[in-house]
Amino acid sequence: DIQMTQSPSSLSASVGDRVTITCRASQSIIIYLNWYQQKPGKAPKLLIYAASSLQSGVPSRFSGSGSGTDFTLTISSLQPEDFATYYCQQSYSTSRSFGQGTQVDIK
Protein backbone atom coordinates (compact mmCIF):
# COMPACT_ATOMS: atom_id res chain seq x y z
CA ASP A 1 0.00 0.00 0.00
CA ILE A 2 1.09 3.57 -0.67
CA GLN A 3 0.89 5.68 2.49
CA MET A 4 0.02 9.36 2.19
CA THR A 5 1.18 11.69 4.96
CA GLN A 6 -0.07 15.24 5.22
CA SER A 7 1.31 18.09 7.29
CA PRO A 8 0.31 19.89 9.30
CA SER A 9 -2.71 18.05 10.70
CA SER A 10 -4.31 21.38 11.47
CA LEU A 11 -3.56 25.05 11.14
CA SER A 12 -5.09 28.35 12.12
CA ALA A 13 -4.99 31.20 9.66
CA SER A 14 -6.59 34.54 8.95
CA VAL A 15 -8.50 35.74 5.93
CA GLY A 16 -5.98 36.88 3.35
CA ASP A 17 -3.18 34.60 4.57
CA ARG A 18 -1.19 32.39 2.24
CA VAL A 19 -1.60 28.76 3.29
CA THR A 20 0.52 25.79 2.26
CA ILE A 21 -0.29 22.14 2.96
CA THR A 22 2.12 19.35 2.15
CA CYS A 23 1.53 15.73 1.23
CA ARG A 24 4.20 13.05 1.05
CA ALA A 25 3.79 9.64 -0.56
CA SER A 26 5.63 6.57 0.70
CA GLN A 27 6.85 5.88 -2.87
CA SER A 28 6.88 7.75 -6.14
CA ILE A 29 3.41 8.40 -7.52
CA ILE A 30 4.69 10.55 -10.41
CA ILE A 31 1.91 13.17 -10.60
CA TYR A 32 -1.05 10.94 -9.75
CA LEU A 33 -2.04 13.17 -6.86
CA ASN A 34 -5.38 14.84 -6.24
CA TRP A 35 -6.52 17.37 -3.63
CA TYR A 36 -10.01 17.58 -2.15
CA GLN A 37 -11.75 20.05 0.12
CA GLN A 38 -14.38 18.85 2.56
CA LYS A 39 -16.80 20.82 4.68
CA PRO A 40 -18.78 19.30 7.58
CA GLY A 41 -21.60 17.03 6.45
CA LYS A 42 -20.60 17.25 2.79
CA ALA A 43 -18.82 15.00 0.34
CA PRO A 44 -15.23 15.84 -0.62
CA LYS A 45 -14.92 18.29 -3.50
CA LEU A 46 -12.16 17.93 -6.09
CA LEU A 47 -9.86 20.96 -6.23
CA ILE A 48 -6.68 19.85 -7.99
CA TYR A 49 -5.93 16.77 -10.10
CA ALA A 50 -2.71 15.44 -11.61
CA ALA A 51 -0.80 17.38 -8.93
CA SER A 52 -1.22 20.82 -10.48
CA SER A 53 -4.31 20.98 -12.71
CA LEU A 54 -7.15 23.12 -11.42
CA GLN A 55 -10.57 21.50 -11.58
CA SER A 56 -13.14 23.47 -13.54
CA GLY A 57 -14.94 26.03 -11.40
CA VAL A 58 -12.34 26.09 -8.63
CA PRO A 59 -10.98 29.56 -7.81
CA SER A 60 -7.49 30.34 -9.08
CA ARG A 61 -6.25 31.10 -5.56
CA PHE A 62 -5.89 27.31 -5.23
CA SER A 63 -2.79 25.79 -6.78
CA GLY A 64 -0.89 22.53 -6.57
CA SER A 65 2.67 21.51 -7.25
CA GLY A 66 5.05 18.62 -6.89
CA SER A 67 5.95 15.27 -8.37
CA GLY A 68 7.38 11.98 -7.26
CA THR A 69 6.78 11.83 -3.50
CA ASP A 70 6.36 15.45 -2.39
CA PHE A 71 3.40 17.66 -3.16
CA THR A 72 1.93 20.93 -1.95
CA LEU A 73 -1.45 22.64 -2.03
CA THR A 74 -1.33 26.41 -1.76
CA ILE A 75 -4.14 28.85 -1.12
CA SER A 76 -2.75 32.23 -2.12
CA SER A 77 -5.20 34.39 -0.16
CA LEU A 78 -7.45 32.53 2.25
CA GLN A 79 -11.13 33.37 1.99
CA PRO A 80 -13.89 32.75 4.57
CA GLU A 81 -15.33 29.91 2.49
CA ASP A 82 -11.95 28.12 2.47
CA PHE A 83 -12.12 27.10 6.11
CA ALA A 84 -12.45 23.34 5.73
CA THR A 85 -10.49 20.11 5.80
CA TYR A 86 -8.20 19.26 2.90
CA TYR A 87 -7.17 15.77 1.79
CA CYS A 88 -4.64 14.52 -0.70
CA GLN A 89 -5.30 11.24 -2.53
CA GLN A 90 -3.09 9.15 -4.79
CA SER A 91 -4.38 7.41 -7.88
CA TYR A 92 -1.07 5.83 -8.95
CA SER A 93 -1.81 2.41 -7.54
CA THR A 94 -4.88 0.26 -7.98
CA SER A 95 -5.41 0.70 -4.26
CA ARG A 96 -6.23 4.38 -3.88
CA SER A 97 -5.37 6.04 -0.58
CA PHE A 98 -6.03 9.35 1.13
CA GLY A 99 -3.96 11.45 3.46
CA GLN A 100 -5.15 11.93 7.02
CA GLY A 101 -6.30 15.47 6.33
CA THR A 102 -5.41 19.05 7.23
CA GLN A 103 -8.03 21.10 9.04
CA VAL A 104 -7.86 24.82 8.29
CA ASP A 105 -9.67 26.97 10.82
CA ILE A 106 -10.01 30.60 11.70
CA LYS A 107 -7.26 32.23 13.74
Added chain:
Amino acid sequence: QITLKESGPTLVKPTQTLTLTCTFSGFSLSTNGVGVGWIRQPPGKAPEWLALIYWDDDKGFSPSLKSRLAITKDTSKNQVVLTMTNMDPVDTATYFCAHRFFSGNSDYFDYWGQGTLVTVSS
Protein backbone atom coordinates in the same frame (compact mmCIF):
# COMPACT_ATOMS: atom_id res chain seq x y z
CA GLN B 1 -25.22 16.62 -15.31
CA ILE B 2 -23.65 13.76 -13.38
CA THR B 3 -25.33 12.73 -10.15
CA LEU B 4 -24.86 9.78 -7.83
CA LYS B 5 -26.89 8.68 -4.84
CA GLU B 6 -26.24 5.99 -2.26
CA SER B 7 -29.01 3.89 -0.75
CA GLY B 8 -29.15 1.09 1.77
CA PRO B 9 -29.73 0.38 5.45
CA THR B 10 -28.81 2.96 8.03
CA LEU B 11 -28.41 0.36 10.78
CA VAL B 12 -26.90 -3.12 10.59
CA LYS B 13 -26.09 -5.60 13.31
CA PRO B 14 -22.61 -6.98 13.95
CA THR B 15 -21.77 -9.98 11.72
CA GLN B 16 -24.43 -9.01 9.18
CA THR B 17 -23.72 -8.23 5.53
CA LEU B 18 -24.11 -4.66 4.31
CA THR B 19 -25.46 -4.06 0.82
CA LEU B 20 -25.29 -0.54 -0.61
CA THR B 21 -26.53 0.62 -3.99
CA CYS B 22 -25.18 3.58 -5.94
CA THR B 23 -27.66 4.86 -8.51
CA PHE B 24 -26.21 7.30 -10.98
CA SER B 25 -27.16 9.40 -13.97
CA GLY B 26 -25.39 11.55 -16.53
CA PHE B 27 -22.82 8.98 -17.62
CA SER B 28 -22.57 5.40 -18.78
CA LEU B 29 -20.51 2.77 -17.00
CA SER B 30 -19.84 1.18 -20.38
CA THR B 31 -17.82 4.20 -21.57
CA ASN B 32 -14.09 3.58 -21.88
CA GLY B 33 -12.18 4.76 -18.81
CA VAL B 34 -15.17 5.34 -16.57
CA GLY B 35 -15.45 3.82 -13.12
CA VAL B 36 -17.47 4.06 -9.94
CA GLY B 37 -15.75 3.91 -6.59
CA TRP B 38 -16.82 3.49 -2.99
CA ILE B 39 -15.20 5.47 -0.22
CA ARG B 40 -16.15 5.51 3.45
CA GLN B 41 -15.45 7.98 6.22
CA PRO B 42 -15.79 7.15 9.91
CA PRO B 43 -17.01 10.08 12.01
CA GLY B 44 -14.23 12.63 12.45
CA LYS B 45 -11.73 10.63 10.38
CA ALA B 46 -10.24 10.72 6.90
CA PRO B 47 -11.86 9.09 3.89
CA GLU B 48 -10.89 5.48 3.21
CA TRP B 49 -11.06 4.07 -0.31
CA LEU B 50 -12.87 0.72 -0.46
CA ALA B 51 -13.43 -0.45 -4.02
CA LEU B 52 -13.66 0.57 -7.65
CA ILE B 53 -15.38 -1.03 -10.63
CA TYR B 54 -14.38 -0.09 -14.17
CA TRP B 55 -16.21 0.11 -17.46
CA ASP B 56 -14.69 -3.20 -18.55
CA ASP B 57 -15.82 -4.93 -15.30
CA ASP B 58 -12.32 -4.93 -13.88
CA LYS B 59 -12.36 -4.35 -10.13
CA GLY B 60 -10.06 -3.10 -7.40
CA PHE B 61 -10.33 -3.47 -3.65
CA SER B 62 -8.68 -2.12 -0.55
CA PRO B 63 -6.09 -4.77 0.41
CA SER B 64 -7.09 -4.62 4.06
CA LEU B 65 -10.78 -5.24 3.30
CA LYS B 66 -10.57 -7.30 0.13
CA SER B 67 -11.79 -10.52 1.74
CA ARG B 68 -15.00 -8.81 2.89
CA LEU B 69 -15.90 -6.79 -0.20
CA ALA B 70 -17.68 -7.43 -3.45
CA ILE B 71 -18.69 -4.93 -6.14
CA THR B 72 -20.95 -5.39 -9.14
CA LYS B 73 -22.49 -3.19 -11.79
CA ASP B 74 -25.77 -3.19 -13.68
CA THR B 75 -25.16 -0.98 -16.68
CA SER B 76 -28.78 -1.12 -17.83
CA LYS B 77 -30.01 0.17 -14.47
CA ASN B 78 -27.10 2.61 -13.95
CA GLN B 79 -26.33 1.04 -10.61
CA VAL B 80 -23.30 -0.22 -8.72
CA VAL B 81 -23.72 -2.45 -5.69
CA LEU B 82 -21.20 -2.85 -2.88
CA THR B 83 -21.44 -5.65 -0.35
CA MET B 84 -19.39 -5.88 2.81
CA THR B 85 -19.60 -8.99 4.94
CA ASN B 86 -19.15 -9.54 8.67
CA MET B 87 -19.89 -5.96 9.70
CA ASP B 88 -18.40 -4.68 12.94
CA PRO B 89 -18.97 -1.49 14.96
CA VAL B 90 -15.66 -0.12 13.60
CA ASP B 91 -17.31 -0.14 10.15
CA THR B 92 -19.65 2.63 11.27
CA ALA B 93 -19.11 5.38 8.72
CA THR B 94 -20.60 7.51 5.99
CA TYR B 95 -20.33 5.58 2.74
CA PHE B 96 -19.90 7.52 -0.50
CA CYS B 97 -19.92 6.46 -4.11
CA ALA B 98 -18.11 8.56 -6.68
CA HIS B 99 -17.56 8.84 -10.43
CA ARG B 100 -14.04 8.08 -11.56
CA PHE B 101 -12.60 10.08 -14.44
CA PHE B 102 -9.52 8.87 -16.30
CA SER B 103 -7.49 10.39 -19.13
CA GLY B 104 -3.74 10.09 -19.59
CA ASN B 105 -2.15 11.00 -16.24
CA SER B 106 -5.42 12.24 -14.76
CA ASP B 107 -7.33 9.82 -12.58
CA TYR B 108 -9.68 11.23 -9.98
CA PHE B 109 -13.11 11.22 -8.35
CA ASP B 110 -14.88 14.28 -9.71
CA TYR B 111 -18.50 13.68 -8.74
CA TRP B 112 -19.63 12.28 -5.41
CA GLY B 113 -22.90 11.18 -3.92
CA GLN B 114 -24.16 12.82 -0.75
CA GLY B 115 -23.17 9.81 1.32
CA THR B 116 -25.16 7.52 3.57
CA LEU B 117 -24.40 6.98 7.24
CA VAL B 118 -24.29 3.33 8.22
CA THR B 119 -24.23 2.49 11.92
CA VAL B 120 -23.21 -0.97 13.10
CA SER B 121 -24.76 -1.79 16.44
CA SER B 122 -26.67 -4.57 18.11
